[in-house]
Amino acid sequence: MRDSAILITYDREDVVKEAIALCDSAGYELKKIIRQKFLNRSKYGLGEGKVEELKDLVGSLRPDVIIYDEILRPSQNYNLASTLKLKILDREMLILEIFERRARSSESMLQVKMAQLRYEMSRSKERVRLAKMGEQPGFMGIGKFEVDVYHNDIKNRMTNTKSKLVKASKQRELHRQARRRIGFKTISLAGYTSAGKTTLFNRLTGEQKEESPKLFTTLSTTTRKIVLQGTEILIADTVGFISKLPAYMIEAFKSTLEELVYTDIVMVVVDASDPFPELKKKFRSCVSTLDEIGVNQDKIIFVLNKSDLVSEEEIAEKTEQLGITGNRWLPVSATTTHNISVLKTMIYHMLENQPLLNEKSETVKQEIRINHED
Ligand SMILES: Nc1nc2c(ncn2[C@@H]2O[C@H](COP(=O)(O)OP(=O)(O)OP(=O)(O)O)[C@@H](O)[C@H]2O)c(=O)[nH]1
Ligand SMILES: [Mg+2]
Structure with missing residues (x-):
């Protein structure tokens, strides 16, 4: 049986939707959703009056845990847990639980x-x-x-864990060197969780990796070879991003995300069917994460996925509003395969006009090298 939960989140549709998806992905059955304007009051996160109400609710609904869609300080977590006599999972802990399951x-x-x-x-x-x-x-x-x-x-x-991760990272470096020696060009898929990266990856490679509406379906990178106009290239699927992901989590996944720095093209997959405010939030979160790991903007293609759910005009409008200019974007549908062949041609031409590994990515590499001291 699934553990049950009361979810406390913000009073905004897109935030509520994401919080529900996170709870679902972590396997919780929601008994109640409480929407609040503020979740950062000093003592409990919530206001004291709300805590009293919550006590009654806990008494009648008897959930196993409370899920708090914000980051709580330990003292806030403790105050809330001891008043309600229940385990409190904040947003970070919830994401960590999903990661652990996946x-x-x-x-x-x-x-x-x-x-x-x-x-x-x-x-x-x-x-x-x-x-x-x-x-x-x-x-x-x-x-x-x-x-x-x-x-x-x-x-x-x-x-101990870090030294094992460093080993894994060195292994990746060796693989990269081998690929470079052979002369393989590589492309990677990146983007917000559930944008459709794996579905697109499967469509491009003929693979059958798990696609799901659950968040963080993919946690490890899969690389496959594809042939574009007679040329073999490697394509990699990666872990998705989410807003408010703390820096240490990005740091923990650095060796996986590092691949994005060395790759020749990064395809940023966007769910074009999201309402604009949500789309913008997710887009910003992707762009800032990519920036943080040191991805060179010149090699990004924006893939506006799920075009089967929205009109081309709407996609063009949203793209413009996001500030994506030039011809580095394309509406596609990974499900119906609309524009997939155009995407392939676009990738091919972009790779043709690029040196295998430019100086810039070598510099970035120095900057993001994992710090062994901390
Ligand atoms: N309608 C429609 N749905 C799509 C499309 N592409 C993907 N989906 C759906 O979107 C959901 C998420 O797809 P995934 O491919 O698992 O997404 P992802 O980006 O790999 O997600 P994570 O691995 O969780 O980061 C699934 O339910 C897919 O069936 C599309 O072009 N159109
Ligand atoms: Mg995936």
């Missing part, structure tokens, strides 16, 4: 582990402070010795 490859499992440890580490200071005040359950009467043990334990596990 991780299949050993590298993605390590990446999730790293993100969980970073989450724990970022909260450990305040938890220790609460413990010293005798306020954190399970930490009662904790002494200096136990605090040190706790910290060192997280640190050791982080060092």
